[in-house]
Amino acid sequence: MLKIEKLTRRFGQNLAVNNANLEIPDGQMVGIIGRSGAGKSTLLRLLNRLIDPSEGQILFGDTDIAALKGRELRAWRSDCAMIFQQFNLVGRLDVVTNVLTGRLYDVPAWRSMAQVFTPRERAFAIQALDRLGMAHTALQRAETLSGGQQQRVAIARALAQEPKILLADEPIASLDPMNAKIVMDALRDINRQDGITVICNLHTLDTARNYCDRIIGMQDGRIVFDGTPDLLTTQMAREIYGAEADEAFNEAATSTAIPTAPAPVRVPA
Numbered sequence: 216m217l218k219i220e221k222l223t224r225r226f227g228q229n230l231a232v233n234n235a236n237l238e239i240p241d242g243q244m245v246g247i248i249g250r251s252g253a254g255k256s257t258l259l260r261l262l263n264r265l266i267d268p269s270e271g272q273i274l275f276g277d278t279d280i281a282a283l284k285g286r287e288l289r290a291w292r293s294d295c296a297m298i299f300q301q302f303n304l305v306g307r308l309d310v311v312t313n314v315l316t317g318r319l320y321d322v323p324a325w326r327s328m329a330q331v332f333t334p335r336e337r338a339f340a341i342q343a344l345d346r347l348g349m350a351h352t353a354l355q356r357a358e359t360l361s362g363g364q365q366q367r368v369a370i371a372r373a374l375a376q377e378p379k380i381l382l383a384d385e386p387i388a389s390l391d392p393m394n395a396k397i398v399m400d401a402l403r404d405i406n407r408q409d410g411i412t413v414i415c416n417l418h419t420l421d422t423a424r425n426y427c428d429r430i431i432g433m434q435d436g437r438i439v440f441d442g443t444p445d446l447l448t449t450q451m452a453r454e455i456y457g458a459e460a461d462e463a464f465n466e467a468a469t470s471t472a473i474p475t476a477p478a479p480v481r482v483p484a
């Protein structure tokens with residue numbers, strides 16, 4: 216169980232996360248929605264301690280996450296893998312090495328600097344890639360992959376950490392609908408098959424509704440909705456998104472619906 220109590224993060228006078236309380240049982244798939252600047256990314260970054268809370272508590276079981284330091288903090292960051300909108304792969308490195316960096320917390324410094332990994336670690340990385348349908352790209356440089364493929368590699372890298380929680384910060388915001396669906400299906404499979412808790416910031420409402428057991432709505436740093444998708448009325452969703460409601464409701468733009476025809480190919484001039 217992940218529990219946050221009165222969690223607050225200030226940037227100067229700005230309350231990015233304001234007195235948030237949540238209990239997330241193991242194995243849930245949670246979508247966080249809200250307009251730009253609502254505090255979604257800050258909440259995720261607090262959870263894996265990329266940033267520190269100004270006030271409040273983060274508890275995982277009996278562990279006080281906000282108090283962790285040094286090796287224990289590194290172990291928590293590894294337990295709590297994160298994927299990002301922009302994938303954050305090292306473009307000039309091959310795919311399998313990118314995935315292996317997911318295990319660096321567990322590898323002595325000299326081996327990580329020299330990028331020396333054991334056959335067992337390599338086999339584990341290939342297995343993670345295979346789950347995402349990406350094993351055939353193992354020796355390709357990451358920068359040669361499409362955005363959708365890069366995000367699948369980023370998920371494989373997260374899996375290589377053997378996390379308990381997977382945090383995803385707008386994982387499909389840069390992807391076309393077909394790739395968005397592949398990535399969301401992969402996150403759901405990992406959640407269902409491995410029992411890993413998935414907490415995912417999502418901009419489009421229909422994606423949150425289609426994939427998540429639970430939706431959390433944020434507005435100006437506060438949690439203003441917390442419930443199952445069927446409890447989120449259109450009126451409530453419109454209030455959460457405010458001026459961005461039309462964009463968030465616009466399924467054609469970034470939703471996970473499969474397009475009926477292939478996207479047009481742009482021919483270079």
Ligand SMILES: Nc1ncnc2c1ncn2[C@@H]1O[C@H](COP(=O)(O)OP(=O)(O)OP(=O)(O)O)[C@@H](O)[C@H]1O
Nearest residue numbers: 226229230231249250251252253254255256257258
């Ligand atoms: N490092 C920072 N320094 C100063 N202010 C910050 C910082 N990070 C976030 N903020 C502010 O905190 C608030 C919440 O930002 P956050 O990125 O968490 O929102 P968000 O809901 O994830 O938005 P988006 O969907 O645009 O990513 C915003 O007002 C933002 O400007």
